[in-house]
Amino acid sequence: MRAAVVTTFGGPEAVEVVETEVPEPGARQVRIKVAAAALNPVDAGVRSGVFGGAGERLGFGWDVAGTVDAIGEGSAWSVGDEVVALHHGPVKPLGTHAEYVVVDTDAVAKAPEGVDAVHAATLPLNALAAVQALEFLELTPDQSLLVTGAAGALGGYAIQLAAHRGLSVTALAREKDEELVRSLGAAHFTAGDGGGFDAVLDAAVIGEAALARVRDGGAYMGVIPNAAPASVRGVRVGEVGVLADGARLAELVRLVEEGVLTLRVAETYALDEAAKAHARLAEGGVRGRIVLVP
Incomplete structure (x- = not known):
């Protein structure tokens, strides 16, 4: 699968899209086929080395909207479920800016009804x-x-x-x-x-x-x-040290469905254009979230 990563800290040009193995879910985990994933300022921090990890391959992305396509033992979800989730942590080998991502089952919530994946991906983080x-x-x-x-x-x-x-x-x-x-x-x-x-x-x-x-x-x-x-x-x-919380995320999904929360997408980029998306974020003035689509 394709994934956006950084191996040498720097500006937007440091972002690479590489081929890597599809991750497998463990116990109480699910694998999500990514439909959309938001780009956040924390990703720029990962790219520039704010959170450490020099010499490692680091993945980008905390937010995800997509479809459960594999489950580990003890998961509360089923293959085919449309979901949103938070993939917590700035220093990780793979994030949500990929074609597939594995997250803990307790970090997942049902995707909001009547909302496309691009908008839904702006919610979790x-x-x-x-x-x-x-x-x-x-x-x-x-x-x-x-x-x-x-x-x-x-x-x-x-x-x-x-x-x-x-x-x-x-x-x-x-x-x-x-x-x-x-x-x-x-x-x-x-x-x-x-x-x-x-x-x-x-x-x-x-x-x-x-x-x-x-x-x-x-x-x-x-x-x-x-x-x-x-x-x-x-x-x-x-x-705020953001915590993955599927139950709380489900409450936020309900507020989206009730019209209390507005999901705002600034721009969308293909996953292969991840470096361009980082460059746009660096320009500032973004209202809403930039979203990557595999």
Whole structure:
């Protein structure tokens, strides 16, 4: 099968598409024939060596939408099931940017009804990160939340999930994105200063500048491990370490089917164009997710 990998760290030109063996599922695992897989900023980090693994062959991709085509002993799924899943971990020999991928059975959920695989593939990583971040923040409906990077994939899901919970959400984004973030459920918009929020979900990774907008004793949630600023003024600081959770993913699928969550595809590329997809991601300004199709 074909898979996108990196063997020498670098820019988008370091991405290779190679032939490799089809993986076999073990106990409590399933193999998915990939129909679509999203490209995320974490993949750029893998490519450039942020997570280590020098000298190894590293695969790309966390999100997948496709069809179960083989199962291991103890799997809860059946061959032919249409699913979505999160393939956790930045340092792995094969990711979801491949024709087949093996994942743990507990990382899988039924694909959303009435949604094509390209759109479904944008759900797992970013929506799970958003919901897990909101759980850390422990906000009640009478409290306020600032979401930085609000027009991005993670930020957009965070707005919709928070608004669905009755929170007052302020979106921090570029002025040209105001209409977009308001359509996702942001009650307020800012492109500049302002503070006093009960919590900040820092999807834009602006660190101390975002922390400064939290009230004394509030909460800050970062989205990159080991990159959060130090706590000040009694602010509780955390970082989302996204966990594969098929049960929670199934709840997010239900919210897609109910129209609560919007699946946004920025562009699609063939798997053989993986390097071009990385180059597009590096340009910035992507609204939604770039998706690879084998």
